[in-house]
Amino acid sequence: MNAVLQGHTASASALAALLHVDKVSLEYKTPQRVVRATHEVSFDVYPGDRFVLLGPSGCGKSTLLKSVAGFIEPSDGEIRLDGQRVSEPGPDRIVVFQEFDQLPPWKTVKQNVMFPLLASRTLKRREAEERALHYLEKVGLAAFADAYPHTLSGGMKARVAIARALAMQPKILLMDEPFAALDALTRRKMQEELLQLWDEVRFTLLFVTHSIEEALVVGNRILLLSPHPGRVRAEINAHPFDLNSLGGVDFQHTAQRIHRLLFDEDGELQVEPDLRFQDIRISN
Numbered sequence: 001m002n003a004v005l006q007g008h009t010a011s012a013s014a015l016a017a018l019l020h021v022d023k024v025s026l027e028y029k030t031p032q033r034v035v036r037a038t039h040e041v042s043f044d045v046y047p048g049d050r051f052v053l054l055g056p057s058g059c060g061k062s063t064l065l066k067s068v069a070g071f072i073e074p075s076d077g078e079i080r081l082d083g084q085r086v087s088e089p090g091p092d093r094i095v096v097f098q099e100f101d102q103l104p105p106w107k108t109v110k111q112n113v114m115f116p117l118l119a120s121r122t123l124k125r126r127e128a129e130e131r132a133l134h135y136l137e138k139v140g141l142a143a144f145a146d147a148y149p150h151t152l153s154g155g156m157k158a159r160v161a162i163a164r165a166l167a168m169q170p171k172i173l174l175m176d177e178p179f180a181a182l183d184a185l186t187r188r189k190m191q192e193e194l195l196q197l198w199d200e201v202r203f204t205l206l207f208v209t210h211s212i213e214e215a216l217v218v219g220n221r222i223l224l225l226s227p228h229p230g231r232v233r234a235e236i237n238a239h240p241f242d243l244n245s246l247g248g249v250d251f252q253h254t255a256q257r258i259h260r261l262l263f264d265e266d267g268e269l270q271v272e273p274d275l276r277f278q279d280i281r282i283s284n
């Protein structure tokens with residue numbers, strides 16, 4: 001797996017940012033009041049990045065992702081993708097959510113992957129089928145192309161959702177806690193598979209989690225957000241951690257640093273009490 005991470009793009013600053021998030025404030029207006037979800041959040045994502053938004057519940061991670069997807073307009077600031085201002089959803093940004101039961105149950109696995117390609121008129125039926133089979137093979141589900149979603153495990157549904165998103169060949173893949181509903185072992189396996197897939201396909205990823213461990217394994221760069229409203233606390237370079245690094249000294253140090261940065265002023269733990277991470281703390 002090291003090769004996966006060592007293969008990361010050259011110095012980010014030498015490249016133009018693909019996604020430019022500039023002082024973005026996001027608000028929800030309810031009849032009673034205005035909820036400010038994020039305050040002047042800025043970050044740049046470069047081609048081939050696996051960029052992670054990490055922070056406690058309510059710090060605006062999902063809101064930020066929805067805004068990049070074009071579902072929520074910033075009240076202040078600007079989001080640009082490939083130089084174009086983001087103002088509405090588009091096929092260049094595909095979101096994978098936590099709930100894999102979003103796969104329509106009356107469509108086979110292959111039809112599920114083909115659907116967005118056909119609905120967006122990206123491809124004709126024949127090419128869409130070829131593309132769907134190509135990505136199903138990439139996620140190891142070629143043999144299940146004609147199966148229906150209810151016959152699949154949670155991990156397999158996750159793979160279909162990823163294949164469906166990648167088949168659209170978006171400029172950026174957006175994932176909001178995509179593995180949170182899976183059991184711990186399947187979650188670990190999906191993280192590993194996502195890295196393998198990235199190594200083969202080299203997509204650009206914006207990934208939301210509130211697990212420090214998952215952020216360090218999946219990401220090459222991590223943006224730490226503090227809550228109410230979400231602001232940038234720090235940016236961490238997670239390269240070159242992977243699943244083999246778990247429990248290693250460097251991994252522990254970085255995890256602890258992140259942990260300290262995410263403590264609020266009262267010293268309360270603000271992130272998911274990750275079991276592995278507690279092990280790390282106890283051993284020190």
Ligand SMILES: Nc1ncnc2c1ncn2[C@@H]1O[C@H](COP(=O)(O)OP(=O)(O)OP(=O)(O)O)[C@@H](O)[C@H]1O
Pocket residue numbers: 028029030035036037055056057058059060061062063064210
């Ligand atoms: N539809 C909504 N209407 C009003 N306020 C909202 C709405 N959705 C989210 N919020 C508020 O915006 C803030 C950010 O919410 P968001 O869902 O983006 O957080 P999050 O970081 O994704 O949290 P979690 O880790 O729990 O998913 C929270 O204070 C939340 O209460």
Ligand SMILES: [Mg+2]
Pocket residue numbers: 061062063176
């Ligand atoms: Mg969320």
